[in-house]
Amino acid sequence: xxxxxxxxxxxxxxxxxxxxxxxxxxxxxxxxxxxxxxxxxxxxxxxxxxxxxxxxxxxxxxxxxxxxxxxxxxxxxxxxxxxxxxxxxxxxxxxxxxxxxxxxxxxxxxxxxxxxxxxxxxxxxxxxxxxxxxxxxxxxxxxxxxxxxxxxxxxxxxxxxxxxxxxxxxxxxxxxxxxxxxxxxxxxxxxxxxxxxxxxxxxxxxxxxxxxxxxxxxxxxx
Ligand code: B12
Numbered sequence: 001x002x003x004x005x006x007x008x009x010x011x012x013x014x015x016x017x018x019x020x021x022x023x024x025x026x027x028x029x030x031x032x033x034x035x036x037x038x039x040x041x042x043x044x045x046x047x048x049x050x051x052x053x054x055x056x057x058x059x060x061x062x063x064x065x066x067x068x069x070x071x072x073x074x075x076x077x078x079x080x081x082x083x084x085x086x087x088x089x090x091x092x093x094x095x096x097x098x099x100x101x102x103x104x105x106x107x108x109x110x111x112x113x114x115x116x117x118x119x120x121x122x123x124x125x126x127x128x129x130x131x132x133x134x135x136x137x138x139x140x141x142x143x144x145x146x147x148x149x150x151x152x153x154x155x156x157x158x159x160x161x162x163x164x165x166x167x168x169x170x171x172x173x174x175x176x177x178x179x180x181x182x183x184x185x186x187x188x189x190x191x192x193x194x195x196x197x198x199x200x201x202x203x204x205x206x207x208x209x210x211x212x213x214x215x216x217x218x219x220x221x222x
Contacts, residue, residue, distance in 0.1 A: 007031075008054065012061070013058075015076075015077025017032045017084050018032035019035060023077060033081040033085050034088075051089060051120070058082060086116075086119065093127040101129045102130055102221055104125050104158060104217060105135065105147045106125075106157070108137040109166050109173055110140045111166045111169050114162035115136070118134075121158060124210035128214045130155070130217060141177070144177055155185070156186065157185070158186075185205070186202075187206070187213055189208065189212075
Protein backbone atom coordinates (compact mmCIF):
# COMPACT_ATOMS: atom_id res chain seq x y z
CA UNK A 1 0.00 0.00 0.00
CA UNK A 2 3.03 2.23 0.46
CA UNK A 3 3.33 2.68 -3.29
CA UNK A 4 -0.23 4.02 -3.53
CA UNK A 5 0.54 6.60 -0.84
CA UNK A 6 3.86 7.46 -2.50
CA UNK A 7 2.12 7.89 -5.86
CA UNK A 8 -0.42 10.20 -4.22
CA UNK A 9 2.34 12.34 -2.69
CA UNK A 10 4.00 12.50 -6.11
CA UNK A 11 0.76 13.56 -7.84
CA UNK A 12 0.34 16.41 -5.35
CA UNK A 13 3.96 17.45 -5.78
CA UNK A 14 3.61 17.41 -9.59
CA UNK A 15 0.07 18.83 -9.71
CA UNK A 16 -1.45 15.80 -11.43
CA UNK A 17 -5.20 16.10 -10.82
CA UNK A 18 -6.76 13.19 -12.71
CA UNK A 19 -6.30 10.79 -15.59
CA UNK A 20 -7.77 13.19 -18.17
CA UNK A 21 -5.61 16.11 -17.09
CA UNK A 22 -3.03 17.04 -19.74
CA UNK A 23 -0.71 18.48 -17.08
CA UNK A 24 2.07 17.61 -16.42
CA UNK A 25 2.78 16.30 -19.93
CA UNK A 26 5.09 13.50 -18.77
CA UNK A 27 2.26 12.01 -16.62
CA UNK A 28 -0.38 12.20 -19.37
CA UNK A 29 -2.83 9.28 -19.21
CA UNK A 30 -1.78 8.27 -15.70
CA UNK A 31 -4.05 8.34 -12.66
CA UNK A 32 -4.05 11.57 -10.68
CA UNK A 33 -4.66 12.55 -7.06
CA UNK A 34 -8.43 12.32 -7.59
CA UNK A 35 -8.44 8.63 -8.57
CA UNK A 36 -5.66 7.71 -6.14
CA UNK A 37 -7.47 9.26 -3.16
CA UNK A 38 -10.63 7.31 -4.01
CA UNK A 39 -8.58 4.12 -4.38
CA UNK A 40 -6.78 4.72 -1.08
CA UNK A 41 -10.10 5.09 0.75
CA UNK A 42 -11.44 1.94 -0.94
CA UNK A 43 -8.32 0.18 0.36
CA UNK A 44 -9.10 1.38 3.91
CA UNK A 45 -6.15 3.72 4.13
CA UNK A 46 -7.16 6.20 6.82
CA UNK A 47 -8.15 9.77 5.85
CA UNK A 48 -5.41 11.00 8.23
CA UNK A 49 -2.72 9.02 6.38
CA UNK A 50 -4.04 10.27 3.03
CA UNK A 51 -3.93 13.83 4.31
CA UNK A 52 -0.41 13.37 5.63
CA UNK A 53 0.72 12.11 2.20
CA UNK A 54 -0.78 15.20 0.57
CA UNK A 55 0.82 17.60 3.05
CA UNK A 56 4.16 15.94 2.28
CA UNK A 57 3.53 16.60 -1.45
CA UNK A 58 2.72 20.26 -0.73
CA UNK A 59 5.85 20.52 1.38
CA UNK A 60 7.97 19.13 -1.47
CA UNK A 61 6.58 21.51 -4.10
CA UNK A 62 6.95 24.37 -1.59
CA UNK A 63 10.60 23.47 -1.03
CA UNK A 64 11.20 23.37 -4.80
CA UNK A 65 9.56 26.80 -5.06
CA UNK A 66 11.88 28.02 -2.31
CA UNK A 67 14.85 26.81 -4.41
CA UNK A 68 13.45 28.49 -7.59
CA UNK A 69 13.02 25.09 -9.24
CA UNK A 70 9.28 25.66 -9.83
CA UNK A 71 7.11 28.80 -9.95
CA UNK A 72 3.58 29.99 -9.05
CA UNK A 73 1.79 27.98 -11.81
CA UNK A 74 3.22 24.75 -10.36
CA UNK A 75 2.01 25.76 -6.87
CA UNK A 76 -1.44 26.38 -8.34
CA UNK A 77 -1.51 22.95 -10.00
CA UNK A 78 -0.41 21.33 -6.73
CA UNK A 79 -3.29 23.09 -4.93
CA UNK A 80 -5.71 21.84 -7.59
CA UNK A 81 -4.46 18.30 -7.00
CA UNK A 82 -4.81 18.81 -3.24
CA UNK A 83 -8.38 20.10 -3.59
CA UNK A 84 -9.28 17.01 -5.63
CA UNK A 85 -8.26 14.91 -2.62
CA UNK A 86 -9.97 17.15 -0.06
CA UNK A 87 -13.27 16.59 -1.89
CA UNK A 88 -12.95 12.87 -1.00
CA UNK A 89 -11.85 13.52 2.59
CA UNK A 90 -14.52 16.13 3.38
CA UNK A 91 -17.28 13.67 4.33
CA UNK A 92 -14.94 11.84 6.72
CA UNK A 93 -13.74 14.99 8.47
CA UNK A 94 -17.17 16.59 8.63
CA UNK A 95 -19.21 13.54 9.59
CA UNK A 96 -19.09 14.16 13.38
CA UNK A 97 -21.44 17.12 13.41
CA UNK A 98 -25.02 16.63 14.51
CA UNK A 99 -25.76 18.97 17.42
CA UNK A 100 -23.18 21.72 17.44
CA UNK A 101 -21.00 22.42 20.49
CA UNK A 102 -20.62 26.11 19.65
CA UNK A 103 -19.43 28.51 16.98
CA UNK A 104 -15.93 29.01 15.59
CA UNK A 105 -15.11 31.89 13.26
CA UNK A 106 -12.13 31.36 10.98
CA UNK A 107 -10.42 33.25 8.17
CA UNK A 108 -7.14 33.77 6.32
CA UNK A 109 -5.83 37.23 7.19
CA UNK A 110 -5.63 40.30 4.92
CA UNK A 111 -3.25 40.04 1.97
CA UNK A 112 -3.03 36.26 2.18
CA UNK A 113 -4.67 34.01 -0.43
CA UNK A 114 -3.62 30.61 0.97
CA UNK A 115 -6.69 28.66 2.06
CA UNK A 116 -5.87 24.95 2.02
CA UNK A 117 -4.72 24.83 5.66
CA UNK A 118 -7.58 27.08 6.80
CA UNK A 119 -10.10 24.86 5.00
CA UNK A 120 -8.63 21.75 6.64
CA UNK A 121 -8.96 23.33 10.07
CA UNK A 122 -12.52 24.27 9.19
CA UNK A 123 -13.39 20.70 8.10
CA UNK A 124 -11.87 19.03 11.15
CA UNK A 125 -13.44 21.50 13.59
CA UNK A 126 -16.83 20.95 11.90
CA UNK A 127 -16.28 17.20 12.10
CA UNK A 128 -15.78 17.56 15.83
CA UNK A 129 -19.22 19.06 16.24
CA UNK A 130 -18.70 22.80 15.92
CA UNK A 131 -20.48 25.27 13.66
CA UNK A 132 -17.88 27.08 11.53
CA UNK A 133 -18.29 30.59 10.16
CA UNK A 134 -15.69 30.82 7.39
CA UNK A 135 -14.64 34.34 6.37
CA UNK A 136 -12.56 33.08 3.44
CA UNK A 137 -9.24 34.51 2.32
CA UNK A 138 -7.82 38.05 2.46
CA UNK A 139 -10.09 38.82 5.41
CA UNK A 140 -9.50 42.34 6.71
CA UNK A 141 -9.64 43.03 10.49
CA UNK A 142 -13.08 44.67 10.06
CA UNK A 143 -14.47 41.45 8.58
CA UNK A 144 -13.52 39.60 11.78
CA UNK A 145 -15.00 42.40 13.92
CA UNK A 146 -18.28 42.32 11.97
CA UNK A 147 -18.45 38.52 12.24
CA UNK A 148 -17.97 38.65 16.03
CA UNK A 149 -20.69 41.34 16.23
CA UNK A 150 -23.02 39.06 14.25
CA UNK A 151 -22.10 36.00 16.35
CA UNK A 152 -21.51 37.36 19.87
CA UNK A 153 -21.91 33.81 21.24
CA UNK A 154 -18.91 32.45 19.29
CA UNK A 155 -16.51 30.35 21.37
CA UNK A 156 -13.36 31.51 19.56
CA UNK A 157 -11.88 33.05 16.44
CA UNK A 158 -9.14 31.40 14.35
CA UNK A 159 -6.71 33.25 12.09
CA UNK A 160 -4.54 31.65 9.42
CA UNK A 161 -1.46 33.11 7.69
CA UNK A 162 1.05 31.44 5.33
CA UNK A 163 3.31 34.35 4.54
CA UNK A 164 5.80 35.99 6.87
CA UNK A 165 4.62 39.31 5.40
CA UNK A 166 0.96 38.68 6.31
CA UNK A 167 1.85 37.76 9.89
CA UNK A 168 1.94 41.54 10.43
CA UNK A 169 -1.72 41.70 9.38
CA UNK A 170 -2.41 38.75 11.66
CA UNK A 171 -0.95 40.69 14.60
CA UNK A 172 -3.03 43.77 13.66
CA UNK A 173 -6.17 41.63 13.46
CA UNK A 174 -5.54 40.08 16.89
CA UNK A 175 -4.96 43.56 18.32
CA UNK A 176 -8.18 44.92 16.77
CA UNK A 177 -10.23 41.96 18.01
CA UNK A 178 -8.81 42.22 21.53
CA UNK A 179 -9.40 46.01 21.62
CA UNK A 180 -13.03 45.70 20.49
CA UNK A 181 -13.92 42.41 22.19
CA UNK A 182 -11.42 41.78 25.03
CA UNK A 183 -13.18 38.57 26.09
CA UNK A 184 -13.12 36.92 22.66
CA UNK A 185 -10.62 34.06 22.52
CA UNK A 186 -8.25 33.97 19.55
CA UNK A 187 -6.18 31.08 18.18
CA UNK A 188 -3.67 31.57 15.37
CA UNK A 189 -1.92 29.13 13.03
CA UNK A 190 -0.25 28.61 9.66
CA UNK A 191 3.20 27.46 8.53
CA UNK A 192 5.28 30.54 9.49
CA UNK A 193 3.50 31.13 12.80
CA UNK A 194 5.14 29.96 16.04
CA UNK A 195 3.90 29.73 19.62
CA UNK A 196 6.25 32.54 20.53
CA UNK A 197 4.95 34.80 17.74
CA UNK A 198 1.37 33.98 18.73
CA UNK A 199 1.99 35.04 22.33
CA UNK A 200 3.71 38.26 21.21
CA UNK A 201 0.66 39.08 19.06
CA UNK A 202 -1.55 38.73 22.12
CA UNK A 203 -3.39 35.62 20.88
CA UNK A 204 -4.74 33.20 23.47
CA UNK A 205 -3.37 30.14 21.69
CA UNK A 206 -1.28 28.80 18.85
CA UNK A 207 -2.32 25.71 16.90
CA UNK A 208 0.12 23.71 14.83
CA UNK A 209 -2.64 21.65 13.20
CA UNK A 210 -6.44 21.31 13.09
CA UNK A 211 -6.48 18.96 16.08
CA UNK A 212 -4.95 21.65 18.28
CA UNK A 213 -7.78 23.99 17.29
CA UNK A 214 -10.28 21.34 18.39
CA UNK A 215 -8.44 20.82 21.70
CA UNK A 216 -8.35 24.57 22.33
CA UNK A 217 -12.09 24.92 21.62
CA UNK A 218 -12.89 22.02 23.95
CA UNK A 219 -10.71 23.49 26.69
CA UNK A 220 -12.55 26.83 26.68
CA UNK A 221 -16.10 25.63 25.89
CA UNK A 222 -18.56 26.78 28.47
C1 B12 B 1 -0.09 26.08 -2.43
C2 B12 B 1 0.74 27.31 -2.20
C3 B12 B 1 0.35 28.49 -2.84
C4 B12 B 1 -0.95 28.60 -3.65
C5 B12 B 1 -2.14 28.72 -2.64
C6 B12 B 1 -3.42 28.09 -3.17
C7 B12 B 1 -4.48 27.98 -2.09
N1 B12 B 1 -5.72 27.87 -2.55
O1 B12 B 1 -4.23 28.00 -0.89
C8 B12 B 1 -0.70 29.92 -4.48
C9 B12 B 1 -0.14 29.55 -5.84
C10 B12 B 1 -1.92 30.81 -4.67
C11 B12 B 1 0.41 30.58 -3.67
C12 B12 B 1 0.74 31.91 -3.83
C13 B12 B 1 1.82 32.52 -3.19
N2 B12 B 1 2.73 31.91 -2.40
CO1 B12 B 1 2.49 30.11 -1.69
N3 B12 B 1 2.65 28.36 -1.20
C14 B12 B 1 1.90 27.27 -1.35
C15 B12 B 1 2.54 26.02 -0.67
C16 B12 B 1 3.24 25.19 -1.74
C17 B12 B 1 1.60 25.11 0.07
C18 B12 B 1 0.72 25.78 1.14
C19 B12 B 1 -0.26 24.74 1.66
O2 B12 B 1 -1.39 24.70 1.23
N4 B12 B 1 0.25 23.82 2.52
C20 B12 B 1 -0.53 22.66 2.99
C21 B12 B 1 -1.42 23.08 4.17
C22 B12 B 1 -2.23 21.87 4.64
O3 B12 B 1 -0.55 23.49 5.22
P1 B12 B 1 -0.76 24.86 6.05
O4 B12 B 1 -1.43 25.88 5.23
O5 B12 B 1 0.52 25.20 6.72
O6 B12 B 1 -1.83 24.46 7.17
C23 B12 B 1 -1.58 23.53 8.19
C24 B12 B 1 -1.05 24.17 9.49
O7 B12 B 1 -0.21 25.28 9.28
C25 B12 B 1 -2.30 24.47 10.28
N5 B12 B 1 -3.00 25.76 10.13
C26 B12 B 1 -3.11 26.58 9.06
N6 B12 B 1 -3.89 27.63 9.36
C27 B12 B 1 -4.30 27.48 10.63
C28 B12 B 1 -5.13 28.26 11.43
C29 B12 B 1 -5.40 27.85 12.74
C30 B12 B 1 -6.30 28.67 13.59
C31 B12 B 1 -4.81 26.64 13.25
C32 B12 B 1 -5.07 26.20 14.62
C33 B12 B 1 -3.98 25.86 12.44
C34 B12 B 1 -3.73 26.28 11.15
O8 B12 B 1 -3.19 23.43 9.91
C35 B12 B 1 -2.95 22.98 8.57
C36 B12 B 1 -3.04 21.47 8.51
O9 B12 B 1 -2.09 20.87 9.31
C37 B12 B 1 3.53 26.71 0.33
C38 B12 B 1 4.73 25.86 0.76
C39 B12 B 1 4.58 25.25 2.14
N7 B12 B 1 5.48 24.37 2.46
O10 B12 B 1 3.72 25.59 2.92
C40 B12 B 1 3.89 27.99 -0.42
C41 B12 B 1 4.34 29.27 0.35
C42 B12 B 1 3.51 29.45 1.60
N8 B12 B 1 4.05 30.34 -0.60
C43 B12 B 1 4.97 31.23 -0.61
C44 B12 B 1 4.96 32.40 -1.43
C45 B12 B 1 6.20 33.27 -1.39
C46 B12 B 1 3.84 32.72 -2.24
C47 B12 B 1 3.67 33.96 -3.14
C48 B12 B 1 4.17 35.28 -2.55
C49 B12 B 1 4.36 33.63 -4.49
C50 B12 B 1 4.39 34.76 -5.51
N9 B12 B 1 5.59 35.18 -5.84
O11 B12 B 1 3.37 35.22 -5.96
C51 B12 B 1 2.14 33.96 -3.40
C52 B12 B 1 1.38 34.82 -2.35
C53 B12 B 1 -0.09 34.97 -2.66
C54 B12 B 1 -0.81 35.61 -1.48
N10 B12 B 1 -0.95 36.93 -1.49
O12 B12 B 1 -1.20 34.92 -0.57
C55 B12 B 1 6.08 30.93 0.40
C56 B12 B 1 5.97 31.80 1.66
C57 B12 B 1 7.33 32.27 2.16
C58 B12 B 1 7.13 33.04 3.43
N11 B12 B 1 7.58 32.46 4.53
O13 B12 B 1 6.56 34.09 3.45
C59 B12 B 1 5.92 29.41 0.61
C60 B12 B 1 6.35 28.88 2.03
C61 B12 B 1 6.76 28.68 -0.49
C62 B12 B 1 8.25 28.84 -0.29
N12 B12 B 1 8.95 27.78 0.16
O14 B12 B 1 8.82 29.87 -0.55
N13 B12 B 1 1.01 29.71 -2.85
